[in-house]
Amino acid sequence: MTTPTGRDAVPGLFSLVLHTHLPWLAHHGRWPVGEEWLYQSWAAAYLPLVALLRRLSEEGRGHLLTLGMTPVVSAQLDDPYCLDGMHHWLANWQLRGREAAARRGVQGSGYAAPEALRAFGIREHREAGQALADFEVTWRHGGSPLLRELIDGETIELLGGPLAHPFQPLLHPRLREFALTEGLADAGQRFGRIPGGIWAPECAYSPGLESGYAAAGVTHFMVDGPSLHGDTALGRPVGESDVIAFGRDLKVSYRVWSPKSGYPGHSAYRDFHTYDHLTGLKPARVTGRAVPSQDKAPYEPDRADRAIDVHVADFVDTVRRRLTSESERIGRPAHVVAAFDTELFGHWWHEGPTWLERVLRALPEAGIRVGTLSDAVANGYVGSPVDLPPGSWGSGKDWQVWSGAQVADLVALNAEVVDTALATVDKALTQHAAVGTPTPRDAVADQILREALLTVSSDWPFMVSKDTAAEYARYRAHVHAHATREIAGALSAGRREHAERLAAGWNRADGLFGALDARRLPR
Structure with missing residues (x-):
């Protein structure tokens, strides 16, 4: 702890938790989704996050935050195809900045003035x-x-997760167990x-998940x-297990x-939705929530920088007051x-x-102890056991985003595909086992x-329910x-060689999780 x-x-103790996740996007389209x-998330979020954590670590600061990395994101950040694609994307971003700097005027987005456009392009190029x-x-x-460097140096705590980010309460128990254990092994x-x-x-969450977590070594x-009825002031062991649930404090989180x-x-910050369509860059500030894109004002870095300081101070004050009031409430x-x-x-x-970065510097200066979720466990920020209801962090805090009428077809599709996969893999592995020798690795399975x-x-029903792509x-x-x-x-029809060709073909697009081994599927 700091x-x-x-x-x-x-x-008390404050913990910042970040959840890093995107679906598998490599080889599945480029623009506008794919x-x-x-590459946008990598350039705008992952690069600066790692850079700021390394800077703070070099200053001797540790236990700064708890970082969730889903296996599917980790796979993409290590994948040679994605690394090459990211390198090209960054070079293209630099060229787009140069193009913006060279242009003499553009319609809309507050950039009728050529000098504003040139200044914007110069900043983007740099x-x-x-x-x-x-x-x-x-x-x-x-x-x-x-x-690994940040984890080994105790700058951060790592959170893992199951392969491919499935909505666990709706998943067949065998595949759910497999996804979790393989996901943790992937992180290892x-x-x-x-x-x-x-x-x-x-x-x-659904009642009973804690048993699977305990069996997999999850603490x-x-x-x-809302899963803890808003009482998030301490971690809580779930049911009769020793597995602890930590709840997101919405009063603090929603400030951000x-x-x-x-x-x-805020009006000073860069507007996410307003593009200069000739370069794909985002040259405008929010200006106002009801202001249409064509009327947005130019982005001004100095104005945005002043707003950052105001919001850092507000957040630190919010955390300080929340820690004080919650400590008084629970005694x-x-x-x-x-x-x-x-x-x-x-x-x-x-x-x-x-x-x-400014918040992570300002919190200890304001008298606030900062630590990871593991720090919270080690230092006794744990209360009495609790029985959790089914829930999520989606709309309504229930499962409707992933199980509602608007995605009923996907729920049915998932059930059918999983049943097919499990039955086929079982048969394939049984056939191998019947030979009387150790079961070999089966790339088809x-x-x-x-x-x-x-x-x-879980991304697909989420995107459908939210009507985002x-x-x-x-x-x-x-x-x-x-x-x-x-x-x-092909495998069920006895066409093993054809199944092998199909599996190899699909693996060229979907070759993530190379250590995934069907032999470890629970029987």
């Missing part, structure tokens, strides 16, 4: 060049070495240690605040981002957890990384499970369902 260095210490989404240089040197071996191979904590996909996981308000909507030092998607900081909110897991990714989401679910059926069908 020791307060400034004002009188307040009781690999572009990966920032892209810095990102490109950082990527070429620091990221040349992928993301895992960088994160990349980072040199198996994480004790996980970010449960979508913070989704703690995240839920949303909420369905209706939050810092990123002992309290624990406050603020949790967000990592992609908020930079991708959705351009100024987010700067805000984050592996690929069937890989495609089934990609089919049941819903067509792409349905397409992706059905592509992976088709791959599962096609390979399984």
Whole structure:
């Protein structure tokens, strides 16, 4: 934990938790949804986050935050194809900045004045060049070495998760167990240690999940605040297990981002939705929530920088007051957890990384102890056991986003594909076992499970329910369902060589999780 260095210490502990996740995007489209989404998030969020954590670590600061890395994101940050694509994307960003700097005028977005456009382009060209240089040197071996350095140095705590980010309460128990144990093993191979904590996909919970967590060696996981009826001041063991649930404190988290308000909507910050369509850059500031894109004012970095300081001070004050009030309420030092998607900081909110670095410096100066979720466990910020209800962090805090009428077809698709995958893999492995020798690795069975897991990714029903690239989401679910059926069908028909060719073909697009081994599927 960090020791307060400034004002009188307040009781308790503050933990910042970031959840890093995107679906598997490599080889599945570029624009407007597909690999572009990966590269934008990588450039705007992942690069600056790692850079700021390394800076703070070099200053001797540790136990700064708890970072959830889903296996599917980790796979993309290490994948040679994605690394090459990211390098090209950064170079293209630099060229687009140069183009903006050379233009003499543009319609809309407040850039009728050529000098404003040139200044904007110069800044973009410079920032892209810095990102490109950082990527070429620091990221040349992928993301895992960088994160391992931060984990080993106790700068951060790592949270793991199941392969491909499935909505666990709706998943067949056998595949659910397989996805979790393989996901934790994947983290162990990349980072040199198996994480004790996980970010449960979508913070989704159903009674009994804690038993599977305990069996897999999971010691703690995240839920949303309402799952604990808003009483998030301490971690709570779930049921009769020793597995601890930590709840997101919505009063603190919503100061930053909420369905209706939050810092990123401030008029001074860069507007996410307004593009200069000739370069693909974002030259405008929010200006006002009701202001149409064509009337947005030009982005002004100095104005945004002043707003960051105001929001850093507001957040620190909010945390300080919340720790004090919660400690008084429960009669002992309290624990406050603020949790967000990592992609908020930079991708959705351009100024987010700067805000984050300043907050991590300002909290101890304000007398606030900062630590990870593991620090909270080790220092006794744990209360009495609790029985959790079914829940998630989606709309309504229930399962409707992933199981409602609008995605009933995907729920049915998932069930059918999983049943097909399990039955086919069981048969294939049984046939091998009947020979009387140790069961060999079966690349066909592996690929069937890989495609089934990609089919049941929680991203697809989320995108449909929220109507964000819903067509792409349905397409992706059905592509992976088709791959599962096609390979399984050939294998079931006794056409082993054809099934092997199909599996190899699909693996060229969906070759993530290379250590996935169908032989470890629970029987």
